[in-house]
Amino acid sequence: MNQPLAYVHPGAKIAKNVVIEPFTTINNNVVIGEGSWIGSNVTIMEGARIGKNVNIFPGAVISAIPQDKKFDDEDTVTIIGDNTTIRECVTINRGTSDRMKTQIGQNCWIMAYSHIAHDCIVGDHCIFSNNSTLAGHIVVGDYVVLAGMAAVQQFCTIGSHAFVTGGSLVRKDVPPYVKAGREPLSYVGINSIGLRRRGFTTEKIREIQDIYRILYQKNYNNTQAVNIIEAEMEATPERDEILQFIRNSQRGIMKGYFTTN
Structure with missing residues (x-):
């Protein structure tokens, strides 16, 4: 030294x-x-x-x-x-x-x-x-990847295992296990490649996909989606982590890719 x-x-x-x-x-x-x-x-x-x-x-x-x-x-x-x-x-x-x-x-x-x-x-x-x-x-979970020139607005939260594409402007909370892209920042799928690399099974990845289909692809509002996920999906650590993230979000979570607001 x-x-x-x-x-x-x-x-x-x-x-x-x-x-x-x-x-x-x-x-x-x-x-x-x-x-x-x-x-x-x-x-x-x-x-x-x-x-x-x-x-x-x-x-x-x-x-x-x-x-x-x-x-x-x-x-x-x-x-x-x-x-x-x-x-x-x-x-x-x-x-x-x-x-x-x-x-x-x-x-x-x-x-x-x-x-x-x-x-x-x-x-x-x-x-x-x-x-x-x-x-x-800002709070960022474990195993989060931010690609080049991503910018995150103050007080946002990014959930564990999320991937944010390059040049993104993060103005809302990004839930766990997802890929976030486009402008405005939107859900574009789950981070399946990252999850496989970290040992998630095919069955677990399908479970996470099913949760986000209800949240982002069924035209429910967040409250409706959360209630359906809780009622219809088996309780697992991943399911509960996603539900807790949505309920605790202070800025609101990012929108699905098919929405305009």
């Missing part, structure tokens, strides 16, 4: 086998776990809590203060989970008084030029392609 051309504040807690490349700045009140690699010209600001075996590439800025005029220098943090990779020029801001943290899960891959704003909570095994942008207060 002894890199004479990097600046590491004496108050930072850095594990012994962390590699820090030249021209990087690590501020006070930072923790970096074992086996992590910090590339050159990275800036890690106060409040960063970086796990084990994290790779951060040149130009990234981690735990900068929020781009939020209401921020009043609260003592907040940015948490990066183990085995996560953060590519070039990614910016991740720390939390505000809303959640007191911004958090990225384990085994995530955040590609170049992506931005994750204050108070976002990102699950495990997520992939954000180049120039993905999350505004503040």
Whole structure:
């Protein structure tokens, strides 16, 4: 770790086998776990809590203060989970008084030029392609994939195993297990390829498809669809996760592809 051309504040807690490349700045009140690699010209600001075996590439800025005029220098943090990779020029801001943290899960891959704003909570095994942008207060489930240049509006929620196509503008909540595309963003099917890759059986994928046919392809409103799904579909963890997501949605879920509003 002894890199004479990097600046590491004496108050930072850095594990012994962390590699820090030249021209990087690590501020006070930072923790970096074992086996992590910090590339050159990275800036890690106060409040960063970086796990084990994290790779951060040149130009990234981690735990900068929020781009939020209401921020009043609260003592907040940015948490990066183990085995996560953060590519070039990614910016991740720390939390505000809303959640007191911004958090990225384990085994995530955040590609170049992506931005994750204050108070976002990102699950495990997520992939954000180049120039993905999350505004503040967003919740993203596990195994979510955002294709390049996707932009998510503040306070939205994206369910686990969802896939959002490139260039999408996410203004409504995206339920679990689906593919989201078109403009305005709409349901275009379930994420069957991703589910197969993660070991979902053909029967389980059919079950999820049947649920979303009722929700999106039978001309029911959301309340009607939820009642029918609950009455007619066998209770499973996936069914219950989808129903709970719809019921808990604050912004409303995205529309089906056949609707115009």
